[in-house]
Amino acid sequence: MIRLGVPSKGRLMEQSFDWFADRGVRLSRAGSEREYAGRVDGADGVSLVLLSAGEIPRELAAGRIELGVTGTDLVREKLAGWRDVVTEVAPMGFGHADLILAVPDCWRDCETLDDLTSIARDFRAVHGFRLRIATKYHRLVRAWLAEHEVADYQLVDSQGATEGTVANQTAEAIADITSSGATLRANNLRILNEDPILRSQATLFASRAAGGTAMTGLLSQLGL
Numbered sequence: 001m002i003r004l005g006v007p008s009k010g011r012l013m014e015q016s017f018d019w020f021a022d023r024g025v026r027l028s029r030a031g032s033e034r035e036y037a038g039r040v041d042g043a044d045g046v047s048l049v050l051l052s053a054g055e056i057p058r059e060l061a062a063g064r065i066e067l068g069v070t071g072t073d074l075v076r077e078k079l080a081g082w083r084d085v086v087t088e089v090a091p092m093g094f095g096h097a098d099l100i101l102a103v104p105d106c107w108r109d110c111e112t113l114d115d116l117t118s119i120a121r122d123f124r125a126v127h128g129f130r131l132r133i134a135t136k137y138h139r140l141v142r143a144w145l146a147e148h149e150v151a152d153y154q155l156v157d158s159q160g161a162t163e164g165t166v167a168n169q170t171a172e173a174i175a176d177i178t179s180s181g182a183t184l185r186a187n188n189l190r191i192l193n194e195d196p197i198l199r200s201q202a203t204l205f206a207s208r209a210a211g212g213t214a215m216t217g218l219l220s221q222l223g224l
C-alpha cells in the first residue's frame with residue numbers, strides 16, 4: 001500500500017485534489033467537511049492520509065507516508081539534509097510563495113541587505129540588544145543571513161501573524177512567506193531589494209525509504 005499525504009484543508013488541499021484528478025486519480029474526503037479520512041478512486045493500492053502541510057515533511061522522513069504534497073519551503077525548513085531523506089518527484093505549479101525579509105516601510109535608508117547589516121550593527125550599539133527578526137523559518141533564515149555575513153541580529157519565533165510583530169514591537173523586521181504582498185502592505189512592511197530567500201511551490205515528494213513496483217506503477221500512471 002502506498003500512503004499519500006495531502007494537506008488536510010484550504011487551497012493546498014483543493015489544488016492537490018485537482019492536480020491528481022487531472023491525472024486520473026480522484027482524491028476526496030471520506031466523510032464530512034470535518035472528517036480527516038480520505039478516499040482514493042482510480043488507483044489501486046493507494047491510501048490517502050490528510051495531514052497538516054507542516055507535518056508532511058516529518059512523516060515522509062519517518063517513512064510513515066511514501067508520497068506527500070507540501071511546500072518546498074516546509075521541507076527545506078523542517079528537514080536538515082532534506083535531500084538525504086526525500087526526493088522531489090514533481091513541482092505541481094501552485095502554492096507559489098516567496099520567503100522574504102521585510103522591514104518597516106518608514107525605514108527609508110534600508111533598501112538592501114547591506115543597508116540592513118549596517119543598521120543592525122548600529123542598532124545593537126544604541127539599544128543594547130540585537131535587532132529582532134520574527135519568523136517561523138529559523139533554519140532557512142539563519143543559513144541565508146550567514147551566507148550574506150549578517151551577524152548582528154536575533155531571531156524571534158513567530159508561528160503566525162508574523163507581519164503583526166513589528167507594530168506590536170516584538171520585532172524590528174520579519175522573514176515570512178508572501179504571495180500577493182497584501183499582508184505586508186497592510187502592515188506597513190517593505191521587502192528588501194534582494195532575491196527571495198527561497199521561492200517555494202507545492203511539490204510532490206517521495207520518501208527515500210519508499211520504492212518498489214507499486215510506486216513505479218503509480219508514478220507512471222501520473223505521467224511522471
Ligand SMILES: Nc1ncnc2c1ncn2[C@@H]1O[C@H](COP(=O)(O)OP(=O)(O)OP(=O)(O)O)[C@@H](O)[C@H]1O
Nearest residue numbers: 052053054055070071073074095096097177179200
Ligand atoms: N499566501 C500564500 N500563498 C501561497 N502559498 C502559501 C501562502 N501562505 C502559505 N503558503 C504555502 O502553503 C504551505 C502551507 O502553509 P500553511 O501555513 O497553510 O501550513 P500549515 O502551517 O501546515 O497549516 P496548518 O498548521 O494551519 O494546517 C506552505 O508551503 C506555504 O509556502
Ligand SMILES: O=P(O)(O)OC[C@H]1O[C@H](OP(=O)(O)OP(=O)(O)O)[C@H](O)[C@@H]1O
Nearest residue numbers: 160161162177178179180181182183184
Ligand atoms: O502575500 P499575501 O498574499 O498577503 O500572503 C501572505 C500571508 O499568507 C500566509 O499566511 P496564512 O494566511 O497562511 O496564515 P499564517 O499567518 O497563520 O501563516 C503568510 O504567512 C502571510 O501572512
